[in-house]
Amino acid sequence: MPKMKSHSGLKKRVKRTGSGKLKRSHAYVSHLSHNKTHKQKKHLAKSGLVSASDYKRIKSRLCK
Incomplete structure (x- = not known):
């Protein structure tokens, strides 16, 4: 089975913090x-x- 692709729109909008939480803008x-x-x-x-x-x-959409 092929690898899952990350959602490219979400990759641009969310960053992972050092503790593993997800940071977003308003x-x-x-x-x-x-x-x-x-x-x-x-x-x-x-x-x-x-x-x-x-x-x-x-x-799950980020696949990391």
Whole structure:
């Protein structure tokens, strides 16, 4: 059976941290920022971690 390929879109959006967790960036940042408060934009600029409920599914798509 051939090797599984990693999901190429997900490879570009997720990075693995040193402890093995998955780091991601927030959505709703690219445009329409004039409707958002300074506080919203500040929190969206920070990176987040993949939630525990999504971790198993995303990890299987990365094939590592």
